[in-house]
Amino acid sequence: MSKNKDKQSTGLMPFLAFVAVLLIGIWATIVFIINQIDGITIDGPIVGLLNAVGVALGAIVAAVYSFRFARARGMVWFIIWVLAVIVIVVFIVLGIVI
Secondary structure, eight states: OHHHHHHHHHSHHHHHHHHHHHHHHHHHHHHHHHHHHHOOOOOOHHHHHHHHHHHHHHHHHHHHHHHHHHHHHOHHHHHHHHHHHHHHHHHHHTTSOO
């Protein structure tokens, strides 16, 4: 049973999900900075809705899959994961990136 648990936390999908969480966090930060500097926003209710649904689903799936990967790697990886998830949630809730 221990082997199966280790394999689940170190496979390709959890690693890719971990990378996705980091990239979404970085993307959210960049979008926030660009919006502050240039005032660029995405217009249109349909585009906004699709963007919001896509970002939310992508973030949820990536966060769920990457949890075990980050936890299995140790405290530093887990803290990085938690910080990225917090950035994603804050920016989505505040509506900054959608």
